[in-house]
Amino acid sequence: MTMGEYEIINEGQRQRPSDAIIAQIRDRYPTEPEIDRVLTSKMKRRQAGKCFEAATLNQLVEGTSNLISDRLGRPVKISNAKWLSGGASKIQMKFELDWTEPNGEERTDVLVLRMEPAASVTESSRTREFEVIHAVNGIIPAPRAFWVDPDGSFLPYPAMVYAFASGSAKPSYDAGKVSGLGQNYGPKLRAQLAPQFVGLLAKLHTIDVARIDGMEHFDRPTVGSNQSIIRQVNSMRRIWEEDRIEEEPIMEIIYRWLIANAPPLDHVSIVHGDYRSGNFLFDEEQGKITAWLDWEGASLGDRHQDLTYAIMPSFAHLAEDETTLLGSGMMAENDLYVAYEKASGLTVDPVRIAYFNIYNRYLIAILTLAASARASRSRGTHQDVLVNYVVGLGYPALADLRDYYLGVVK
C-alpha cells in the first residue's frame, strides 16, 4: 500500500528483504556512499539468512596474523591473546604482537582486534573508523590505528587492529554498570574529568578539516549547505526502515521536521558521534582521560551534534542535589556550553542546539527500538542479551524525543 512517499514494508520483508526492497529503501533515503555500502551489506547478510557465527580465539589469532603479515609482507608472531570485554557492539581481542616496523624497528606491542558481529547496535564502517583515528592522531588521545580488514578478507567479519589503551571506562566502585549509561563518576573524579571532557571536545571540533589528508571515505560538507545533515538524517531513517520491529508514527512526524529544518553548516568539524560517558578511558588515580574510543560513528559535520549528544538524558544522572541533571555524568547543559565556547572559541547556537537535541533523540530511539531490537532478535551478535537489554532504553528515549519535540515546535 502506498500513501505519498511512505511505503509499508511488512515484517517478513524486513526479515528476508528482496533486492527490490533493498533498492527501494536506498533510493528513498540517499546517504553518504560509505554509509550506503555498510547498510546495504547488512541487508544482504539478512537476505542470505546469516546469523552471527561465533569464532574461536584461535580463529581470530590466525586471521589477525594473516592480516598483519599481508600488510607487512613478512610473518609476525601473536601471543597472549584473550577476549576483551566492554561495549555493546563489537567483538574485541587483546593480544601481543612481535613485529618489525617498515623502518626496521623491532617492537612488541599490546594491540586490540576490533571486529564487527553479523549485526550490530550501530552498523558502521571499519574503514571510516580507521581513517578518523588517524586524523585525530596527536591531537586527541586515541589508540593508534594500525591495520584494517574492511571487507573481512582475513577475519570472519570486517575488523581493525589498534593499540591497546590503558585506563578504565568505569570507576572501580561502579564496575557493574553497562556501557556508561547513566554513569556516576562521583564528585571528586567528576571535577577532575569534566574539564578534560570539554577541552578535548573543543580540540576535536577545531581541527582544521580542510588540511587533513585521508578521510577519503567521508563526504566533505560545504559551509552554508544543509545537505550533509540531510544525508545523515536519511541514514538514520534508513536504519529505521530496515530494522524496526513495529512502526511509531511519531518517528515519521519528526523525520519530516528534521528534513525541513536542517540548518546550514556554519563550520565543518570532525564530529565523534558518540561523545559520552563510557566511551573514554581514564586513569582513576590521576583523574586523567587516557583515550577516546568508539570512533565508528564519526562524521564531518556540525559540532552541535556532539554537544547535544553529550547531554542526552539517556547518558545523564542527577547530581547530589537530586535536581541538576549531569550530562554524561560531567556537568549541566548550560555549564557545558559555556565551558565549550571558552575552550573552542566557537559559538554555541541555540537554534542548532534545539535542532540537534531532536536529531540525537531521534538517533537514540532508532538505535534502541530498531537496530538493537533487530540485531538481538536475528541472533546477529556475540552478546544478544546485552543488545536486547539496551532496547529497554527505547521507550524512555521515545518519550524524551516526543516531549522535547513538542517543547520546540510549540
Add this chain to the structure above:
Amino acid sequence: MIRDFDAQLQVALTALQDIVAPALSGADNHVIEQLMLSVATVGFVKARLPEARRFYRMDLRSWIELSKNAAQIVSVPDVMAKTIADGVHVLTDPEADIADFENISRQLRDHVTALSAAAVGQPYEADLDSVILEKLGVLIAQNRQWTASFGFELQPENLPLAAW
C-alpha cells in the same frame, strides 16, 4: 497444571542466581555481565507474563482509539477501516490471544503512520499530527511502565500507574 510458567522461570532463576553466579567468581567480566543480564531478562518475563494478555489488549485498544480519532479528521482508506473493525472484533473475542492483539496493533501503527505521511501539505496535517502526538504520549508512558524493571528510568516513581 503442574508445569506452570511461573514455577519454571522461578527454578531457572534460582539456579542462575544461587548456583551458577557464585561458581563464575573470577570469570571474565563479559561472562558475568551476560549472566546477570540473562537473570534480569528472565526476571522481566516472570514478572510480566501473567499480565501480558491484559497489556497487549490495552495496547490494541489504544491504537483503535487513535485510529478512530484520526478517522474523524481525515477519511481513512478502506483497508484501514477494515483493520479497525477487525481490532474491535478481536477485543470482544474471548478466544483471541496475544498474537491477534499484536498483529492488528502493528497494522494500525503502519496505517496511522501512512496517514500522517499522506497528510503533508494538507489542511488537516497539523490536526492529525497533534492527535498522534497527544495520544501516543499516553501509550508510550505505559510502555515505559511495562519495561521499567530494566532500570533505564531516571525517576520511575513518576511514571503513571499501569493501566492494563
